Amino acid sequence: MQESYKILTVDDDPDILKLLGMRLKAAGYQVVTASNGEEALAQISLSRPALVISDLRMPGMDGLALFDVIHKKDPALPVIMLTAHGSIPEAVDATQRGVFGFLTKPFDSKSLLQQVEAALRMATGAHTTTIDTKDQAWRAGIVTRSPQMENLLGQAKLMAVSDASVFIQGESGTGKELLARAIHQASPRNEKPFVAINCGAMPEALLESELFGHTKGAFTGAIRDNKGLFQSANGGTLFLDEIGDMPLPLQIKLLRALQERVIRPVGSSTDTPIDVRIISATHKSLTEEMKEGRFREDLYYRINVVALAIPPLADRREDIPLLANTFLQLLNAKYKKSINGYAPEAMELLIAAPWPGNVRQLQNIVEQTVVLSTTAIVPAMLVQKALHDNIGGIISFEAARKDFERDYLIKLLKATNGGVTQAARLAQRNRTEFYKLLERHQLTPALFKSDSSQE
Structure with missing residues (x-):
């Protein structure tokens, strides 16, 4: 062949x-x-x-x-x-x-x-079935049918076999840690630890201690020796997420560790040899950070031996239905529900949304709709509300129009105690058209009669 x-x-x-x-x-x-x-x-x-x-x-x-x-x-x-x-x-x-x-x-x-x-x-x-099955195991956590992502994963698989440092660029929520874990699983180090840390999530002094370890008495509160994440990951992979947020003094110490393959714990006077592969990631442009003097150029080239760029979710919309249904099944199990899927209009809203928060935001939206859904199919109105709440009210004109329509109909039904004839007359629409509007927004007039009688 x-x-x-x-x-x-x-x-x-x-x-x-x-x-x-x-x-x-x-x-x-x-x-x-x-x-x-x-x-x-x-x-x-x-x-x-x-x-x-x-x-x-x-x-x-x-x-x-x-x-x-x-x-x-x-x-x-x-x-x-x-x-x-x-x-x-x-x-x-x-x-x-x-x-x-x-x-x-x-x-x-x-x-x-x-x-x-x-x-x-x-x-x-x-490919053969045997090779395909074997190849899928390392990337089991990544759900995609996007050619862009398949291309990226093909590159990642090739890069995994070496010990070269890998740099992952991508917006927040695109799955940088998932990709790092996949590279680790495809590498010869896969039986050793994968250790991850967010460099932007803790102050400089604590980050240094977490990475390099410390000796007993090195600072107030250091009541015992701590070996740090470099040593915890020995033989395996250390993932430095949001490395663009690492303070400059720590960048110098990291550079030395990568160049000399040794670390010195805080408070120690001796070096400790290390054997780790570094995978780093950031949502920032390190080129811009270097121009502004916030990131060292020598460290950039040390961590950026091999680079991978994860596309934002908006650039691979073919993955949205696949991801949404995958999350739905997982959340059905978590919340003990049996929701079968999304109404066609609901899925259209998901596919068309801007997704500034990428896959993480999609997962949050799906979870919100699963928690609030009381039907076998997630309705469009629930997705619309979740999207509206999640992205701070910045929605498309069409979504805004639907929001207005639904709020307007609810006000009419409340004002008329659920009386469709009177509500249709106030809206200057005939009954047939008004019923279609109510059906589109899944509004039941009888519910408003019940609400009114209780008030």
């Missing part, structure tokens, strides 16, 4: 093209070549390859410019970028823009063929 895959290699260095061709052909792939970006575009039209491997830096149209053109014409065509050691920042940018992956020169055959196989599997869906 491999023989049917055609791969386009692009490089202005004929020796690199020759080396790539030899290794790919030996693995059973067909290979076509191009020496520059313009020639590559012509070859794509002519040869229709399943994968493109391109050098990042080339005269004229460079690798990123070539990728942009390819991605615009055929977003499903994967591109692997070749980079030199000195071009890590460009590689980071490439990955964030959607490039499938990158290889650092000089590359070995194993890494090359692993990336090629993964890229082709993503593009064609070619």
Whole structure:
């Protein structure tokens, strides 16, 4: 089956093209070549390859410019970028823009063929049931059908096998810790601890003690030795969430730990060796933080060896129904309910919402609707109210109109003691149309008669 895959290699260095061709052909792939970006575009039209491997830096149209053109014409065509050691920042940018992956020169055959196989599997869906089942276990906590997320997870799986530090960029609530855990599960360190800490959630002195540990008597309240999270994660993975909030003095100490693979607990005069893989994350732009002098450039390049960017939920709306129904089943069990799903209009509201809080906000909305729902299907009015409350009243015009309609109808029914004829006359609508309005908002006139008689 491999023989049917055609791969386009692009490089202005004929020796690199020759080396790539030899290794790919030996693995059973067909290979076509191009020496520059313009020639590559012509070859794509002519040869229709399943994968493109391109050098990042080339005269004229460079690798990123070539990728942009390819991605615009055929977003499903994967591109692997070749980079030199000195071009890590460009590689980071490439990955964030959607490039499938990158290889650092000089590359070995194993890494090359692993990336090629993964890229082709993503593009064609070619895999065996056994491999697929095994591959799913490491990412079991991540629910998605988004091509963007599948691409990201493909990159994460490839990066997991190395010990390189990984940096995850993403808005709050996108699931950065879930991705970090998945990388840990896919790594050779998966039988050792995964330890997470939010660097922005505690004061500097406490954060230093939590990370590096302290000795008895190092400060007031230090009544015993504490080994700290670096030592707790020894042999495994340490996830530093919101690293952009880490104070500068601690950044210096972290940099030393990463460079020298040792830590010094607070109050100690001796170093302790450590063996941890660092995965860090932030919702901030560290580029901007560096410009403002709030984040060290040397630390940035130390933690940003490999970068992954999680797309916001609004950019992968195809995941919303899947996530909403997954959360619904989990919350049904938690609250001992048996809600079957969402009314079509309710799901439409979820899909169209702006989701500034991303997946975390969606989960909160689903939980609110499950708690308040008294029917087998979550009605649109409940979702509308939850969204309205959750995002501070900033809703679409259509949602605002529906809110007004419902409030207006409730006032009419209260004023007329549930009398539909009188309410319809006041609204200047005929009875049939008024009943349709009540049905749309799931309002029952009889309930207002009961309320009125009790007042």
